[in-house]
Amino acid sequence: MKDSLRKVLVIDDENAIRKLLRVSLEANAYHVDEASSGQEGLAMAASLRPEIILLDLGLPDKNGLLVLKEIREWSQVPVIVLTVQNSDEDKIxxxxGGADDYVTKPFSVPELLVRMRVALRHSSGVVASKTELRSGPLVVDIPGHTVLVDGEMIKLTATEFNIVKVLIKYKGKVVTHRMLLNEIWGPNSVEHTHYLRVYVGAVRKKLKTREDIPDLIETEAGVGYRLLDLD
Structure with missing residues (x-):
């Protein structure tokens, strides 16, 4: 791959669309990588670090908006949504959800190329993606869904991982019960603080792998939780 080529990741389950995009983009000085599912796309976005992503919303394994949400948890890479859905609600x-632009299928390749150039121009100078977040002995790999304490892999449930992910994103700051509940279980669960207390207790125990490792999660009584900023 030539250094001058811009790297684009196409996440789309339609083989014909991927083929069209590969031919068109490679003819316009792009290097193209392809993923046919949301999970594959997330893995490739983390490992390949593309400069721009073209994302279909109608993926077979995961809604494209959820893929977009997960990418935005650790990266500000430009994302252009490609979809047959054309309502104002879908665009909004x-x-x-963090898309930089929205192109409806069937689309004009010249128009798409222009929109890609604009998105790339707007993204120049943006801080590079950061897939790992750290606080002292704690390392959280967001796209990899892994947590390490002092180099040791910690086995967490999906809910426990999401709690750690939210807390470390705001390390050193109090995250309220309401915010945690809304982020993890949705707006209809904001009063269920007893569930949260049980899960946070389990997470706190799992992260303390040795006596000399400090309790990484502090409780702000009646308010929420703070993950210590040890860096």
Whole structure:
């Protein structure tokens, strides 16, 4: 691959669309990588670090908006949504979810190329993606869904991982019960603080792998939780 080529990741389950995009983009000085599912796309976005992503919303294994949400948890790479859905509600949902632009299928290749150039121009100078977040002995790999304490892999449930992920994103700051509940279980669960207390207790125990490792999660009584900033 030539150094001058811009790296683009296409996440789309339609083989014909991927083929069209590969031919068109390679003819315009892009290097193209392809993923046919949401999970594959997330893995490739983390490992390949593309400069721009073209994302279909109608993926077979995971809604494209969820893929977009997960990417935005650790990266500000430009994302252009490609979809047959054309309602204002769909466009608003994609743009509110962090998409940089929205192109409806069938699309004009020259128009798509222009929109890609604009998105790349707007992204110049953006801080590079950061897939790992750290606080002292704690390392959280967001796209990899892994947590290590002092180099030791910690086995967490999906809910426990999401709690750690939210807390470390705001390390050193109090995250309220309401915010945690909304982030993890949705807005209809914001009063269920007893569930949260049980899960946070389990997480706290799992992260303390040795006596000399400090309790990484502090409780702010009646308010929420703080993950210590040890860096």
């Amino acid at each position: 949902a994609a743009l509110d």
